[in-house]
Amino acid sequence: xxxxxxxxxxxxxxxxxxxxxxxxxxxxxxxxxxxxxxxxxxxxxxxxxxxxxxxxxxxxxxxxxxxxxxxxxxxxxxx
Ligand SMILES: [Zn+2]
Numbered sequence: 001x002x003x004x005x006x007x008x009x010x011x012x013x014x015x016x017x018x019x020x021x022x023x024x025x026x027x028x029x030x031x032x033x034x035x036x037x038x039x040x041x042x043x044x045x046x047x048x049x050x051x052x053x054x055x056x057x058x059x060x061x062x063x064x065x066x067x068x069x070x071x072x073x074x075x076x077x078x079x
Contacts, residue, residue, distance in 0.1 A: 024050065028077075035059070035068055036079050051075045 027050040034047065035057070049055040055072025069076040 031057070032077065032079060035066075049073060049075055 049070040052073040055070035059068045066079040
């Protein structure tokens with residue numbers, strides 16, 4: 001019986017994880033669209049990192065690309 005309980009707990013855990021990841025993706029999309037908009041004005045808005053919540057996103061760009069990365073974690077993304 002305890003096996004069934006464990007399995008239910010596991011499923012609940014996974015469902016919670018999926019919800020968390022969905023929220024993260026939503027948040028990332030939002031951040032990227034803000035950054036893409038900020039790109040027009042050549043100054044990136046001062047944004048906190050959606051992943052670690054500690055770092056700040058800083059950008060660097062070339063002729064046809066802009067990359068943002070976090071000062072605290074491994075988050076790195078091309079716009
Ligand atoms: Zn970060």
